[in-house]
Amino acid sequence: MQKSLFLFINIALFIEVAYTYPIAKHKTEYVTANDAINFLTQYGYDPCKRTTNSNAPRCQSTLESMLKSFQIAYHLPVTKQLDTDTLKLMNAPRCTLPDYPLGIMDRTKLW
Numbered sequence: 001m002q003k004s005l006f007l008f009i010n011i012a013l014f015i016e017v018a019y020t021y022p023i024a025k026h027k028t029e030y031v032t033a034n035d036a037i038n039f040l041t042q043y044g045y046d047p048c049k050r051t052t053n054s055n056a057p058r059c060q061s062t063l064e065s066m067l068k069s070f071q072i073a074y075h076l077p078v079t080k081q082l083d084t085d086t087l088k089l090m091n092a093p094r095c096t097l098p099d100y101p102l103g104i105m106d107r108t109k110l111w
Contacts (some may be wrong), residue, residue: 040066042097
């Protein structure tokens with residue numbers, strides 16, 4: 001019994017290690033303001049891209065407002081600037097799904 005359990009655990013560990021691949025770092029490195037705007041728009045932090053009402057007044061979002069939403073969502077110091085903490089998080093590996101609507105929600109009130 002112990003021998004078969006030991007064999008099963010070893011096989012399970014081998015399969016887990018053999019088929020586990022690290023998350024690939026994205027090909028783009030975000031460093032400039034234009035890079036940040038593209039990143040924040042892609043991941044749902046541009047409220048103008050989310051509007052569905054065609055009769056809505058013209059929307060104007062700024063880099064500062066998008067950075068503020070991003071920094072709040074990830075509990076970073078809200079500087080509204082493209083600082084090192086924000087850039088580090090933007091350049092971290094992640095999935096391609098947008099954060100919206102979580103990007104604009106206060107995550108502390110979810111539970």
